[in-house]
Amino acid sequence: MNPSASRTPPLPPHPAPATVGMSLDEVDTPALLLDLDAFERNLARLPASLRGVSVRVRPHAKSHKCPDIALRQIEHGAIGVCCQKVSEAEAMVRGGVKDVLVSNQVVGATKIARLAALAKEAKMGVCVDDLGNIADLSQAAQRAGAKLDVYVEVNVGANRCGADPGAPVVALARAIATGPGLTFAGLHAYHGAAQHKRTPAERKQGIDDAVAKVKQTLALLEQAGLPARIVTGAGTGTYPLEASSNVYHEIQPGSYIFMDADYGRNLGADGQPVHEFEHSLFLLATVMSHTNPQRAAVDVGLKAHSVDSGLPLVHGLPGVTYVRAADEHGVLALTAPATVTLGQKIRLIPGHCDPTVNLYDWMVCYRGHHVEALWPITGRGRFY
Ligand SMILES: Cc1ncc(COP(=O)(O)O)c(C=O)c1O
Numbered sequence: 260m261n262p263s264a265s266r267t268p269p270l271p272p273h274p275a276p277a278t279v280g281m282s283l284d285e286v287d288t289p290a291l292l293l294d295l296d297a298f299e300r301n302l303a304r305l306p307a308s309l310r311g312v313s314v315r316v317r318p319h320a321k322s323h324k325c326p327d328i329a330l331r332q333i334e335h336g337a338i339g340v341c342c343q344k345v346s347e348a349e350a351m352v353r354g355g356v357k358d359v360l361v362s363n364q365v366v367g368a369t370k371i372a373r374l375a376a377l378a379k380e381a382k383m384g385v386c387v388d389d390l391g392n393i394a395d396l397s398q399a400a401q402r403a404g405a406k407l408d409v410y411v412e413v414n415v416g417a418n419r420c421g422a423d424p425g426a427p428v429v430a431l432a433r434a435i436a437t438g439p440g441l442t443f444a445g446l447h448a449y450h451g452a453a454q455h456k457r458t459p460a461e462r463k464q465g466i467d468d469a470v471a472k473v474k475q476t477l478a479l480l481e482q483a484g485l486p487a488r489i490v491t492g493a494g495t496g497t498y499p500l501e502a503s504s505n506v507y508h509e510i511q512p513g514s515y516i517f518m519d520a521d522y523g524r525n526l527g528a529d530g531q532p533v534h535e536f537e538h539s540l541f542l543l544a545t546v547m548s549h550t551n552p553q554r555a556a557v558d559v560g561l562k563a564h565s566v567d568s569g570l571p572l573v574h575g576l577p578g579v580t581y582v583r584a585a586d587e588h589g590v591l592a593l594t595a596p597a598t599v600t601l602g603q604k605i606r607l608i609p610g611h612c613d614p615t616v617n618l619y620d621w622m623v624c625y626r627g628h629h630v631e632a633l634w635p636i637t638g639r640g641r642f643y
Pocket of ligand 1: 362451492512515
């Protein structure tokens with residue numbers, strides 16, 4: 260026997276924490292819950308909010324990683340989805356999605372070969388900001404006998420990836436247009452830093468700046484004989500601005516279907532928290548210890564949710580606050596007269612939906628008080 264070979268016997272697939280028809284009180288915890296009534300209203304509100312505006316919707320699947328949700332978004336008019344990783348895109352294509360934009364750079368021979376192979380099964384797009392990467396994509400597309408739509412990512416203010424607006428973008432577009440196996444599809448201009456600016460004025464300023472950078476770049480591309488067919492970008496925080504800009508052709512909101520606690524802190528034009536979309540995603544937790552009238556502990560800790568955008572909110576229990584997260588515990592502060600009981604199931608609104616969803620294998624979908632469906636989160640853990 261190879262002394263370094265694994266000796267761990269394979270485990271059966273991870274069981275779902277619920278079965279269809281069960282009451283919510285019977286669901287094992289921690290569990291990721293989806294309130295189907297609120298989710299369906301969010302699904303319908305996005306296209307309704309765009310009535311009269313000519314823009315394509317390509318929601319970001321990094322929020323849900325769940326083909327069952329992607330297919331419902333497509334039923335509501337989306338042309339396909341965005342993914343952030345090739346393996347996430349593989350999960351979407353296996354799940355039946357036919358049009359995917361990897362709104363990210365794909366670097367490295369293994370990933371590029373998988374992207375090119377996927378382009379034989381579905382319409383695939385990808386973003387670039389580097390000449391060498393364009394050459395690698397072209398070689399892989401030719402080898403696979405595939406076509407890739409390639410977008411130049413423009414840094415419109417997020418200062419993450421992307422070429423500077425203007426001349427650097429033209430050089431990249433030219434290389435794509437002359438690269439066998441590649442089609443120059445347009446510009447990826449997502450302003451991530453503007454999404455969670457709290458006031459509408461700050462968000463508008465961010466997108467006005469982005470639009471100016473895109474316009475300047477589009478003019479240079481026209482002069483060079485390299486017109487951009489599509490400008491794509493935007494998230495839940497700003498999409499109405501890009502959609503009505505007359506510059507963006509496609510928007511990419513992701514979180515709108517769930518509305519996490521952090522997005523709930525954005526303010527609308529009336530100075531109140533935004534209310535276009537509802538919280539539909541919850542964590543179900545069990546009170547596992549209650550030894551002091553002012554304190555209790557639940558079984559949703561750091562390994563069961565992401566706290567990068569703040570702690571979760573306790574849903575529907577005034578006077579109960581989630582105040583601290585340890586690896587496997589969440590500490591609740593109780594302000595009299597609020598009480599909880601040992602074994603009580605409580606719902607939490609996660610601080611940040613995307614990395615929280617990524618921790619779960621199953622979306623436990625409920626209506627009223629009963630489980631109606633279990634959707635596998637097949638893109639979960641697929642960040643390579
Ligand atoms: C490239 C890109 N597009 C769209 C989104 C969707 O944003 P949101 O979930 O805020 O709607 C993201 C989120 O980070 C993103 O990185």
